[in-house]
Amino acid sequence: MSLDRIVIVGASLAGLRAAEELRARGHEGVITVVGDEPHRPYDRPPLSKQVLTGAKPPESTTLAVAAGSIDDLGLEWRLGESATGLDLADRSVLLGGGERLAFDGLVIATGATPRRLPGTDHLEGVHTLRSLDDSIAIRAALAAGPRRVVVVGAGFIGAEVAASTRSLGIEVSLIEALAVPLERSLGPEMGAVVADLHRDHGVDVHLGVGVVLIEGSDRVERIRLSDGSVLEVDLVVVGIGVSPNTEWLEGSGLTLDNGIVCDATCLAAPGVVAAGDVARWPNERFDEVMRVEHWDNAIEMGEHAARTLLGDATPYTPVPWFWSDQYDRKIQLAGLASPDDIVEVVSGRLEDRRFVAFYGRAGRIVGVLGMNQPAKVMRWRSLVETGASWSDALAVAAATD
Amino acid sequence: MRIVVDYDLCESNALCLTAAPEVFEVRDDDFLYVLQDEPSEELRAKVEEAVRRCPKQAIVIEG
Numbered sequence: 329m330s331l332d333r334i335v336i337v338g339a340s341l342a343g344l345r346a347a348e349e350l351r352a353r354g355h356e357g358v359i360t361v362v363g364d365e366p367h368r369p370y371d372r373p374p375l376s377k378q379v380l381t382g383a384k385p386p387e388s389t390t391l392a393v394a395a396g397s398i399d400d401l402g403l404e405w406r407l408g409e410s411a412t413g414l415d416l417a418d419r420s421v422l423l424g425g426g427e428r429l430a431f432d433g434l435v436i437a438t439g440a441t442p443r444r445l446p447g448t449d450h451l452e453g454v455h456t457l458r459s460l461d462d463s464i465a466i467r468a469a470l471a472a473g474p475r476r477v478v479v480v481g482a483g484f485i486g487a488e489v490a491a492s493t494r495s496l497g498i499e500v501s502l503i504e505a506l507a508v509p510l511e512r513s514l515g516p517e518m519g520a521v522v523a524d525l526h527r528d529h530g531v532d533v534h535l536g537v538g539v540v541l542i543e544g545s546d547r548v549e550r551i552r553l554s555d556g557s558v559l560e561v562d563l564v565v566v567g568i569g570v571s572p573n574t575e576w577l578e579g580s581g582l583t584l585d586n587g588i589v590c591d592a593t594c595l596a597a598p599g600v601v602a603a604g605d606v607a608r609w610p611n612e613r614f615d616e617v618m619r620v621e622h623w624d625n626a627i628e629m630g631e632h633a634a635r636t637l638l639g640d641a642t643p644y645t646p647v648p649w650f651w652s653d654q655y656d657r658k659i660q661l662a663g664l665a666s667p668d669d670i671v672e673v674v675s676g677r678l679e680d681r682r683f684v685a686f687y688g689r690a691g692r693i694v695g696v697l698g699m700n701q702p703a704k705v706m707r708w709r710s711l712v713e714t715g716a717s718w719s720d721a722l723a724v725a726a727a728t729d
Numbered sequence: 730m731r732i733v734v735d736y737d738l739c740e741s742n743a744l745c746l747t748a749a750p751e752v753f754e755v756r757d758d759d760f761l762y763v764l765q766d767e768p769s770e771e772l773r774a775k776v777e778e779a780v781r782r783c784p785k786q787a788i789v790i791e792g
């Protein structure tokens with residue numbers, strides 16, 4: 329199959345890294361990048377961290393490429409335009425303006441959109457955080473000196489927003505429906521460490537509590553919680569998870585099920601690959617179908633999908649990795665972690681908030697979690713890579729700590 | 730090819746070393762060490778991958 333025209337939908341991390349890899353592998357044809365945001369690709373992690381605190385200006389988030397400048401890639405940018413449909417038979421992408429973009433190969437990297445709290449769309453002062461514009465808006469709202477900020481949802485985004493806001497000296501309440509922050513990602517024990525971290529920094533933490541009602545006429549004024557408490561508030565940031573951006577693909581013939589379902593090589597249909605937050609695929613290393621919402625995965629999968637598109641199709645079997653910065657703590661996880669895993673601290677102490685913990689399931693180590701221990705996380709990540717047994721992993725940790 | 734790391738940006742995330750272990754090392758003190766400032770051309774693809782995988786965009790290749 330000749331691939332003269334490649335279209336990439338989604339002008340962000342996964343899409344850009346796919347484009348870079350296509351060029352690095354010698355693809356010389358036309359590459360058109362369609363993105364519904366007006367911006368060139370930028371980096372999202374600073375949006376809940378340094379951009380909110382003001383430590384980094386928003387412009388500094390623009391993504392660079394490894395070799396030369398982004399213009400050297402010779403991409404055709406269609407920014408500020410959304411893809412509204414995919415016609416697999418005609419091999420074209422439909423754009424909002426009615427135009428059809430023909431392709432020989434397609435990379436889908438449309439990411440995910442934050443879920444909103446129902447019934448709040450008309451209220452000023454209720455924000456979600458995904459885009460540069462979202463971050464700039466929250467930053468401006470923080471600069472206006474709110475009395476109290478309520479963060480709804482203690483996942484990674486919510487926890488980071490709480491930390492960034494607290495570090496500006498603003499009062500913060502963090503509301504989480506589950507028993508601890510990050511419970512779904514890290515399990516109850518490690519979630520409890522994160523809850524204490526926030527309490528120690530003066531965050532008013534409400535756990536196991538839901539939002540009953542957000543009140544206000546045009547602006548948010550107060551929040552009623554399921555435990556009966558009422559919080560007076562002028563800024564709410566909602567971080568209750570994201571949904572993959574697949575609506576535009578409904579009826580296209582691609583399999584959609586909590587993301588675009590791909591095969592082990594990132595292929596969603598002949599000549600169509602998907603990557604990043606929007607893609608689900610069977611990771612043969614863990615024998616698990618996964619969709620990973622991490623920065624590093626967007627890069628690695630973008631590159632992998634590009635190679636698959638060019639005909640070099642191999643299974644994509646990463647050990648996922650992410651980090652989160654909260655206050656002066658850096659949390660890193662290599663591999664997987666779920667609430668049902670066994671968890672054991674193998675280095676340092678939880679009380680010091682400087683430790684490494686292993687996650688195990690079915691007799692194997694599956695994850696390495698570190699708080700302020702980057703070197704050890706990376707050293708022991710290889711245990712997950714090689715699929716070490718739980719007892720071997722513990723023995724290695726004891727011997728090399 | 731010369732490697733320049735901005736140590737004000739680098740947070741020892743240690744992703745660069747998974748991409749190019751010949752060139753980068755994060756030691757037990759959690760600091761990054763560049764093992765070769767001017768690696769040979771064969772390592773260029775790996776070093777470029779390290780640049781891309783650095784979450785802080787702290788690595789720059791000159792030349």
Ligand SMILES: Cc1cc2nc3c(=O)[nH]c(=O)nc-3n(C[C@H](O)[C@H](O)[C@H](O)COP(=O)(O)OP(=O)(O)OC[C@H]3O[C@@H](n4cnc5c(N)ncnc54)[C@H](O)[C@@H]3O)c2cc1C
Nearest residue numbers: 338340341342364372373411438439604605621622623650
């Ligand atoms: C505030 C924030 C902080 C984060 N911090 C961390 C962190 O510390 N560590 C970590 O590991 N990960 C972090 N992440 C996650 C990481 O940024 C994402 O995993 C990564 O951005 C995913 O990249 P992507 O290219 O798959 O999707 P996205 O970055 O979501 O990009 C998708 C792009 O496609 C566009 N698009 C969607 N639909 C269409 C359409 N129909 N037509 C055209 N364009 C479309 C979107 O507008 C968007 O620009 C953070 C994310 C956020 C939002």
Ligand code: SF4
Nearest residue numbers: 739740742743745783
């Ligand atoms: S990946 Fe970047 S931040 Fe991490 S150690 Fe290497 S240079 Fe430093």
